[in-house]
Amino acid sequence: MAVRLEDYREVAPAGTVDFLYRLSERVKGMSMLNVNSTKYGGGVAEILHRLIPMLNEVGVEARWEVIQGGGEFYACTKAFHNALQGAEQVITQKMLDAYVETNRENAKRLLLDAEVMLIHDPQPAALIDYRTVGKWIWRCHIDVSQPIRRVWNFLRQYVVKYDAAVFSLPRFAQRLPIPQFLIYPSIDPLSEKNRDLTETEVDAHLGRLKIPRDKPILLQVSRFDRFKDPVGVISAYRIVKKHNDCRLVLAGGGAADDPEGKAVLAEVQAAAGEDPDVHVLDLPPDAHLAINALQRAATIVLQKSTKEGFGLTVAEAMWKGKPVIGGAAGGITVQIIYDVTGYTVNSVEGAAFRIRHLLNSPDVREKMGQDAKEYVRQNFLITRHLRDYLTLMYAVVNGG
Amino acid sequence: MKAAEGKVFEFIGCVELRQILGKKAEDEKQLLDLLEEVPLDSVYHHTHEYFLRHKYILGPYPNDFANWAAIQVRDRVLGERLGVLDPYDFASLEALRDEIIAVIDDHLTKLRMIPRVGYGEPFHFIQSRIVTVPMGITARTLEEFRGALAGVDASSIYFHAFEARMRLNRRDGDFVFWIREALGLQELADRLANTDPYMFSLEQLRARLLGLLDEALAKGGDGRGGSA
Numbered sequence: 001m002a003v004r005l006e007d008y009r010e011v012a013p014a015g016t017v018d019f020l021y022r023l024s025e026r027v028k029g030m031s032m033l034n035v036n037s038t039k040y041g042g043g044v045a046e047i048l049h050r051l052i053p054m055l056n057e058v059g060v061e062a063r064w065e066v067i068q069g070g071g072e073f074y075a076c077t078k079a080f081h082n083a084l085q086g087a088e089q090v091i092t093q094k095m096l097d098a099y100v101e102t103n104r105e106n107a108k109r110l111l112l113d114a115e116v117m118l119i120h121d122p123q124p125a126a127l128i129d130y131r132t133v134g135k136w137i138w139r140c141h142i143d144v145s146q147p148i149r150r151v152w153n154f155l156r157q158y159v160v161k162y163d164a165a166v167f168s169l170p171r172f173a174q175r176l177p178i179p180q181f182l183i184y185p186s187i188d189p190l191s192e193k194n195r196d197l198t199e200t201e202v203d204a205h206l207g208r209l210k211i212p213r214d215k216p217i218l219l220q221v222s223r224f225d226r227f228k229d230p231v232g233v234i235s236a237y238r239i240v241k242k243h244n245d246c247r248l249v250l251a252g253g254g255a256a257d258d259p260e261g262k263a264v265l266a267e268v269q270a271a272a273g274e275d276p277d278v279h280v281l282d283l284p285p286d287a288h289l290a291i292n293a294l295q296r297a298a299t300i301v302l303q304k305s306t307k308e309g310f311g312l313t314v315a316e317a318m319w320k321g322k323p324v325i326g327g328a329a330g331g332i333t334v335q336i337i338y339d340v341t342g343y344t345v346n347s348v349e350g351a352a353f354r355i356r357h358l359l360n361s362p363d364v365r366e367k368m369g370q371d372a373k374e375y376v377r378q379n380f381l382i383t384r385h386l387r388d389y390l391t392l393m394y395a396v397v398n399g400g
Numbered sequence: 401m402k403a404a405e406g407k408v409f410e411f412i413g414c415v416e417l418r419q420i421l422g423k424k425a426e427d428e429k430q431l432l433d434l435l436e437e438v439p440l441d442s443v444y445h446h447t448h449e450y451f452l453r454h455k456y457i458l459g460p461y462p463n464d465f466a467n468w469a470a471i472q473v474r475d476r477v478l479g480e481r482l483g484v485l486d487p488y489d490f491a492s493l494e495a496l497r498d499e500i501i502a503v504i505d506d507h508l509t510k511l512r513m514i515p516r517v518g519y520g521e522p523f524h525f526i527q528s529r530i531v532t533v534p535m536g537i538t539a540r541t542l543e544e545f546r547g548a549l550a551g552v553d554a555s556s557i558y559f560h561a562f563e564a565r566m567r568l569n570r571r572d573g574d575f576v577f578w579i580r581e582a583l584g585l586q587e588l589a590d591r592l593a594n595t596d597p598y599m600f601s602l603e604q605l606r607a608r609l610l611g612l613l614d615e616a617l618a619k620g621g622d623g624r625g626g627s628a
Contacts, residue, residue: 013456015553019413023533170524173420182418182526328472333521337459338471346519374456378554391417391531 003050003190005057011189012383020387024058027393031061033114037077037123039066041285043185043312044120044141047385050188054386060393063114067106067124072098077123083151084122084144091151103127116393125158135396138162141185143309143330145171164396168310169331181392184334186385187315187376192288194319197296205293211279216246216359219298221291221317224252224264224282227307229327232348234271234278236304239352241277244359251281251294295320299365300358304351305329315380318342318372323365325354335380341372409545409578411535413556414563416449416528425523427516428473431465432504434525440493441527447487447496448566449528452558456603464523465500472520478507487598493566530563542583546613549575554602561597561605573597575609588616 055062107130301317310331461483470479580589
């Protein structure tokens with residue numbers, strides 16, 4: 001059954017749903033078109049699947065279109081994606097031509113007639129050249145804080161034509177002559193990944209994953225990537241293990257089709273060795289319920305990244321009432337309030353110290369978990385995201 | 401606040417749209433220099449709208465500057481000195497800005513090296529646009545007011561307790577003003593005015609205000625107590 005805005009009354013802060021209806025009066029009847037590059041897979045599509053019906057429910061005529069292209073186009077935008085996140089790429093003129101041409105073709109195919117156009121990420125950014133009406137906003141979901149300059153300069157020629165840009169963190173912002181707004185991403189508390197589970201469901205999932213619940217569980221959920229420092233997490237666990245019996249679960253995915261992921265997974269498995277209390281799980285991308293169960297079963301959740309985009313796994317764990325120990329990187333620093341909802345750390349030793357502290361302080365853990373959940377309720381739920389988009393629409397149309 | 405003009409209190413909520421100014425400080429000297437040039441709206445954002453972003457719990461200190469110094473730079477002394485600043489003590493945002501600058505400047509003159517973020521995040525200056533939203537909730541009596549305050553979106557508490565003070569220049573905020581002027585409840589108004597909003601998250605402030613209202617209602621029924 002489709003989830004409705006009313007369903008969020010039980011999980012969002014008191015008064016939120018009424019506030020959203022009131023706020024939407026300011027943009028009621030306005031049209032909004034979202035354009036991105038995929039209908040399924042990835043965080044942007046996941047959030048749009050929920051946000052578009054919610055926008056319509058509050059009176060915005062919201063639509064969502066997906067840009068279509070061929071192999072050369074996707075090769076180009078994949079290279080863009082990597083280069084904008086700092087990895088050197090080979091991008092040929094032919095690829096750039098495919099990018100420009102694909103945007104031109106899509107501009108002919110799509111009805112770009114909304115009062116507010118929200119264009120997501122680099123793939124459809126060049127649609128701006130075919131603008132006839134409306135306010136155009138470029139919504140950048142990726143970390144462009146240290147881009148390969150020539151690729152950013154290519155993209156920038158389009159971005160500067162927009163009325164505004166939106167980034168997920170201040171440090172992702174660029175030098176641009178247009179207003180740049182800050183909107184954090186969000187989690188959906190009613191999705192498979194975050195909805196409430198019964199203890200029986202949690203037990204069943206952990207049983208299937210062959211993880212006994214006989215001792216405290218330390219958990220890190222993230223793809224096998226060196227920036228997530230999974231080997232550092234194992235080192236921290238080893239320090240903790242000297243005096244505290246516990247299990248460590250490293251749950252990730254994506255290693256199958258990613259050569260670097262495979263190499264990192266092999267490193268992690270080697271570091272885990274024969275320790276029966278270290279569980280390395282390579283999960284499929286749709287293992288939402290299993291991840292949900294793992295987070296609920298965990299005693300402490302780690303996200304010991306040394307470099308991070310936003311790191312929404314932190315908010316996911318906090319939503320389940322868990323204190324999180326995270327690397328002081330990217331969006332982790334805005335999700336964890338130090339010493340209140342968890343700890344940010346800068347070293348293996350720092351992580352080990354905080355794990356030991358929390359394992360031996362059940363009351364602190366309990367209180368931090370409660371505060372973490374409430375902090376997410378106020379700041380990182382999809383209802384806040386809806387509020388931000390409604391405000392953004394209002395602001396850009398009214399002289400934003 | 402239309403409520404102050406008549407007997408009816410109308411609750412107004414608000415939402416902020418954060419604008420990134422593209423100015424960042426990697427050390428405390430840069431913070432000082434940028435503080436001198438950013439718009440006052442940005443100072444307001446980091447010292448007042450902090451509360452709108454922390455409806456349920458505050459961080460260690462009640463403003464972004466103090467938290468950055470203490471947590472990202474790991475300079476606890478500056479964090480403590482900035483954290484104790486009371487925005488109430490300043491007649492204007494310009495005066496508050498001057499004091500923050502003076503505190504950082506004084507701190508730096510006592511140090512041989514300028515503290516900077518080693519492993520932490522730089523300070524990014526932000527400013528906000530506030531969009532107000534009439535909540536469609538009104539109160540004519542203290543009892544109605546208490547009921548509405550209990551369920552209204554927390555942004556409404558921010559708007560009437562903080563935004564009204566600094567931006568709209570209503571020294572005690574809208575709640576106190578209405579209770580004093582429209583209901584004539586001087587003693588209760590004084591007790592509410594004595595609550596320091598800068599020490600609470602919005603939800604904590606709501607709980608505290610509700611406690612004071614409940615006491616007044618229990619005492620006098622209409623909240624007038626003996627001194628109205």
